[in-house]
Amino acid sequence: MNEKKDQKSVVLSVEKLVLYGGNTEILKGIDWEVSRGEHWAILGANGCGKSSLLAAILAYRPAAKGEICLLGERYGRFNWPELRKRIGMVSSVLSYRVPAEETALETVLSGEAAQLGFWSRSETVNGAKALQCLEEMGVRRLADRRWAVLSQGERQKVFIARALMQDPAMLILDEPCAGLDPVAREQFLVSLRKLAQRESGPTLLFVTHHVEEIFPEISHVLVLQEGRVLGAGVKEDVLESELLSRAFGAPVTVENWGQDRWRLTPN
Structure with missing residues (x-):
């Protein structure tokens, strides 16, 4: 570990983590x-362990062996449900859990209790902060729009605004571009870039299958293969053709096509 990294405080530490699904x-x-x-x-192919790793970090699935230390707290020695309130989570899967008639503002307000569904909110809600979070994501105009009529890209931005209600120390983005067309995807990535550039913003963990979605502010990459770490480190060192060919089980070429954006092409 280099000297510069030693001087930083560790946000997340995973050590020799083993997780079982059945046997x-x-x-x-x-x-x-x-x-x-x-x-x-x-990064990693389907079934490589990305979702299982997230579930272990959030304590939704118990680890069989190993240690997880998150935001200075060690798993098993702290109230993990309470700690989850400091972790924002954005996933396209969550869209199906929001009532169709709920407005975007109500969805963001539900973030105060870290529970989906405006019915779960407390009697005192911070409407001004919710509007500010929508403004930060560039979707304040959607405050009164019903969930049912929002596009997938708009929903993802509202979900991030919802996560920001808790001033999270970490924001997990689980394949947030799934279902977005190319234009909507690029617009969404612009929003993520602005969030990553915030000096006091959260640490981002961005889960994806697609090298093309890795925006310039992503500094490091973790590559998983069959439940093991195949590569981890500075982006420029890990986004390498041979390593990703092994990760995806087929020959590929990975290249930086300019402006610190990358692409993967099957050979």
């Missing part, structure tokens, strides 16, 4: 560390 070993001794000031992409 199957899903995660096989994961070692990974995220320091303040870093933003990470998590």
Whole structure:
């Protein structure tokens, strides 16, 4: 570990993490560390363990072996549900849990209690902060728009605004571009870039299948293969053709096509 990283406070530390699904070993001794000031992409083929790693970090699935230390607290020695309130989560899967008639503003307000559904809110809500969070994501105009009529890209921005209600120390983005057309995807990535550029903003963990979605502010990449770490480190070192060919099980070429954006092409 270099001297510069030693001087940073560690946001997340995963040590020799093992996770089972039934009798199957899903995660096989994961070692990974995220320091303040870093933003990470998590890459890998379907079934490599990305979702299982997130579930372990959030304590939705118990680890069989290993240690997880998150925001200075060690798993098993702290109230993890309470700690989750400091972690924002954005996933296209969550869209189906929002009532169709709920407005965008109500969805953001539900973030105060870290529970979906405006019915779960407390009697005193911070409407001004909710509008500010929508403004930060460039979608304040949608405040009174019903969930049912929002596009997928708009919903993802509202979800991030909702996560910001808790002033999270970490924001997990689980394949947030799923279902977006190319134009909507690029517009959404612009919003993420602005969030990553905030001096006091959250550490981002960006889960994706697509190298093309890794925006310039992502500084590091974790690559998983069959439940193991295949590569982890500075983006420029990990986004390498041979390594990603192994990760995806087919020959590919990875290249920087300019402005610190990358693409992967099957050979």
